[in-house]
Amino acid sequence: MLVLPDRDAAEEVAQALGERFGLDEEPRLLRDALAGEDDAEDAQWLVVLRDERGRLDPRELDEFAGEWEGWREEP
Structure with missing residues (x-):
């Protein structure tokens, strides 16, 4: 789960996640x-x-979320 400061950032992140x-x-x-x-x-x-396949690196997700002033949290 990624935490973002606003809706615009969350929408951009959701789209960019699939691309990246x-x-x-x-x-x-x-x-x-x-x-x-x-x-x-x-x-x-x-x-x-x-x-579910464990393909995503938590450190990469942390850095990725940080690009939008967000962060990653474990559920």
């Missing part, structure tokens, strides 16, 4: 409101991807 890493299935985008916050401006966006 050749994913088998399209990542899902989810809005993750920060605890106690109702304002959409304070939401993070999650890009959820499956890697």
Whole structure:
């Protein structure tokens, strides 16, 4: 799972993931409101991807997410 600061970044990341890493299935985008916050401006966006074959290198994903000021988290 990749955590991004806004929806635009999450959408760009989801598209670029397929291009760079050749994913088998399209990542899902989810809005993750920060605890106690109702304002959409304070939401993070999650890009959820499956890697059942273990082909994706966690360090590469960390660097990739960092290009959009995001980071990788284990589910």
